Amino acid sequence: MTDLDLVWKNLFRKPLRTILLTVSIFMAFLIFGILTSLNVALDRASESGSASNRLVVSNKINFTQSMPYAYINRVAAIPGVTAVTYQNWFGAYYQDQRTSRFVGFAVDPETYMAIFRDEARLTDAERQAFLTERTGVIVGKSLADRYGWKVGQTIPISSNIYSQANGRRSWDMKISGIFTGAKPTDPTTAIYFHYDYMNETITFGRDQVGTITVVTASPDQNDQVAKAIDANFANSPAETSTVDEKTFSRAFLKQAGDLNFIVTMVVSAAFAAILMIVSTTLVSAMRERTKEIGVMKTLGFSSPRVLRMVLGEAVLLSSLGAVLGLGTSAFILTGLSKSPVGSNFGDLSMSPVVALSGLALAVSLGLVTGAVPALSALRMSIIEALNRG
Amino acid sequence: MSLLNQTGSVIAMNVRSIPQRLWMSLATVGSIALVVAVLLGFLALANGFNQTLKGSGAPDVAITLRDGAASELNSVVSREQIDLLGQGPGVRAGPDGRPLISAELVLIVDGIKKSTGTKANMPLRGIGPNGLLVRPQAKITQGRMFTPGSNEIVVGAGLLREFSGFELGKTLRFGAQTWKVVGVFEAPGTVFESELWADAPVIQSLFKRGSTFQTARIGLTSPAAMPAFVKYVKDEQRLQLKAQSEQTYFADQAERSGLLIKYFGWPLGIIMAIGALAGALNTMYASVSSRAAEIATLRVIGFSGFSAFIGTMVEALVLSALGALVGVAICALGFNGLSASTLGAGFTQVAFRLQIGPDIITQAVTLALIIGLIGGIFPGLRASRQRPLLALAT
Incomplete structure (x- = not known):
């Protein structure tokens, strides 16, 4: 039995709990995937069809004049x-x-x-x-x-x-x-x-x-x-104002509101929520296993190895939710691109950059949520662990 | 012991045991608070915008646009049409004894949006002396009103809050002319606060509009006079205009802004709510399993399964209610009254304030309590079905 098998078994020791946590993480990454892609599409829309050597001349008072x-x-x-x-x-x-x-x-x-x-x-x-x-x-x-x-x-x-x-x-x-x-x-x-x-x-x-x-x-x-x-x-x-095409269309899009700001706020709120849920649940899950960790250490598992296994479990959990969440949002975005409203945005599909930053986010989420339980597992002495629980 | 007493004491035990699962319970409260805050933020945004539009229209003021024009910008009204409008039924007389009609024109000038530093569309409205009479909410609060016939501008307080370039005393250049900002007006909770006002004849001549206007606002004797006046405008062949009450005009515009909530606020709120629900379920299952021995003991000494169910249920509801409370507090302290602006139906910026009201708080709190309800039902059922002896044995 490899360490990975052990991590996997631990993860699904209480299947319901793991499924629920995965749902939480899934939802956060669903929001991340859709909102970030929408933002990217809007940014790109302001650049689509703008060549770097093209300028727009408009009336200085306002472009409607x-x-x-x-x-x-x-x-x-x-x-x-x-x-x-x-x-x-x-x-x-x-x-x-x-x-x-x-x-x-x-x-x-x-x-x-x-x-x-x-x-x-x-x-x-x-x-x-x-x-x-x-x-x-x-x-x-x-x-x-x-x-x-x-x-x-x-x-x-x-x-x-x-x-x-x-x-x-x-x-x-x-x-x-x-x-x-x-x-x-x-x-x-x-x-x-x-x-x-x-x-x-x-x-x-x-x-x-x-x-x-x-x-x-x-x-x-x-x-x-x-x-x-x-x-x-x-x-x-009629005085004029001349700017490059990109600046012109970007200023126009910004008139609707600062979408970047809203997206950042919502995504942060979603992640703050699952960070709290996942880390506290993992802490209590580890507490149930205190005795087991003691046994593992007695059997000769080194402290760093225990640390890696606990962290691995957290990273595995968050990656699982993230992959499902990002996958689902990619699927939804494809559907959205074909709808009448979505077609105005052009290409809505998830870019590799969004997907990769999502995965990076998943790994860091796993490390952050696993940090507290992993550290307590690392520091725990065998005697203490076997006495407790 | 009666069922009521049993249930009461189990609820007390449950709630008092929350501190034992302090961190998980706090996480549930926190995540529900964030769901409530995000949803409420979006609702407050839409609500503030809608209230500003709705607050702008008076029921006894008619606005006429060229038939087919969707906004003031695309409308044209001539001097002759305005004279004809004055002959309509129910038109109130102004202080000078003549019909109270404000003939206006709107054009768009650039301002700089403070939050993004980019150019944005500002409405520059040309009004006459009747402009203020059909907008009793508007009052000059700093400086003075523009002098008729001069290149002077007064600026709305909402516009000043969100955009730069029009500060009091500033000299502006539109084309070959210079203008001076001589006053600031307030018209709280209306779109007019996001406008620049100047003398209509000056704008007509400097922007080469001849003697045409874009809209006319007509003061009527009472809201009851509206239908007759609307019908008059519709039937008068020489007019080719469409009249409606200002209230209806702005209410129509407000309707369209509902899209923001429909496509953003609620879907996001619900997705986050499902995420938080999963967290709540975990917390409540943990609560049930940590109290397994306790529940079993109670069952053995004669407590019903129902009381165990209700105890868990109430614990979940208490946590979600706390979360809702924190979420509403975050919104009330952090977002309420926050100034924002967006492109309105007239293709110009509308400055407004985020506004929390009882109805949208109710909606957000309901969502939180639904999370609590569902988060309590399933763990509660598990608690009530627990086999007492089995639980005590382990």
Whole structure:
């Protein structure tokens, strides 16, 4: 019989107790697995589709304020800028304003597709169709799946901001293509259509652009180019604020609240709870075994060996709960990714980093909870142990 | 000895023996306290946000938006429409004898969120003299109100708490113009406290809005006048607006924030509760097995199995009630009144305070007692079924 067998036997000496402890640990790691992965996905969402040499120019007052159309050419003329495109938020929805809103931008097809070629993948035929059809729209695959849209179909897209001169609030758009993301897991819940089509038909806000995307010659020049752009428009009625794409989207996501903070608090609370439960239960479990430890020491088990066995039992217990908890959360996350709410986050599946840090956490949890009983087992003299219990 | 007396003395014995299993019992209390604190934290967050929205709407003030606009930001209302609104039924007269209508426009400017250091959307609202009359809760507490016709701003106390960039006396730049913050107003428990206010005509001219507004708030003679006014707006073909009571408008927005509790608070609370339940069951089984000899002795001298069951049950409930108490205390001292902010339905930040109320405390405490109940039933059954002689023999 090896030490491991002995540890295993000890662990299941009272099966109910071990199962209950495993359930506690399982729940904590379930919370850890799901919340941390959600957090990672959100962080990644702010970075997905952001290239290091792309900048976003928006109105300095706030990004919902527009800028004159003429800014596009002025930005393009600034040294270090290699490409420029622009987009207008449309407040798009399909049929029902409350339940089917999605991201919709009016863009300049040619420059947009050149810069975002990887983020919105289309076939050459689809790309060509989008360029030539004035009322063309490209839709993300997730949206197309959700509403059953097909290429060539004409769909009414409404805006909760703009209206047409003829009083209509929806625009008929012909689907030129259905795009997929750079990775199959990237969120594709947006539509893009011709800026000109919108600009010619809206009743207000003509010749204004929402944000301008700038590609710089290299990421090293980002700061310099950003400063040059903002300086160019200083003291004008529409001053600009230029930041890199990642900073822009991160600031936007942070508006909802500090999710990092909430996740840290909840995960710590869950772990504090099981730490208390597991360590006190193990202490009392060891106390029941005092006599046995005395016998083992009498038989020649060295104190360090006893220590290792007690610690091993605690680590085995916490790893058991952790593996089950992490496994279950990975399973739940996969399901969540496929749900309509989850698909907005893109890839929710558990990353190796989360899984590994979970396992590391399990080992440290085992060591911490096993520490007190292990130390008391180590210090215990044979006489004392055999007398007690 | 009657059953009642038996049960009473067994309960006393159980509860008095808790200190013998001090650490395990404390762990149970502590873990239940954490479950209660986490759940209550989420509920207080949602509750505070909801209360702020609900507290903002008056039943006798109608708000009109362009038909189809979901928020003020997407709405447009013209001068002519506002004049027509004034002819509606039940409109109260202002101090000047004219209809009490506040024509307003809202645009978004950047502030810096203190907790994250990142940019956030602040609503800059242009109001006229009637703006304060339709919001009787709002009072200038520092500095003074803006002077009509000038580039002056007053800032809400909630906004100041959560965001930087708009301190009293500060000069701001929006585009080519400079503005000065001349006052701070308080409107406790409303979304208005998260806003910046300035003179509507100044905003119209400096932000090139012509003579258009985005919303109109109309003071009515009483809440009872609301249906007639709403119907008037609906039927008047020249308006193409939608009127509703301010109360309904904000209540609708509050409804949507329920998602936070639905998708986060309760699932987390329940998962943690199951974890804590497993701990409680362990503690109670340990309690039963450590008192095996005692229970057996009682059975031999004529105590019923039922009293053993109830004794264990009450011990579990006492532990969970203690845990609930500690959890509520953690929340009341640590979270209650804590300031927070999030993006509201108007695409701008809403500052609010976490708020614990009797109904959400009841919900959290109920969860704790359910843990205690289930944590007591099974060990209690084991205690009541214990075979007396067998237990004494070992």
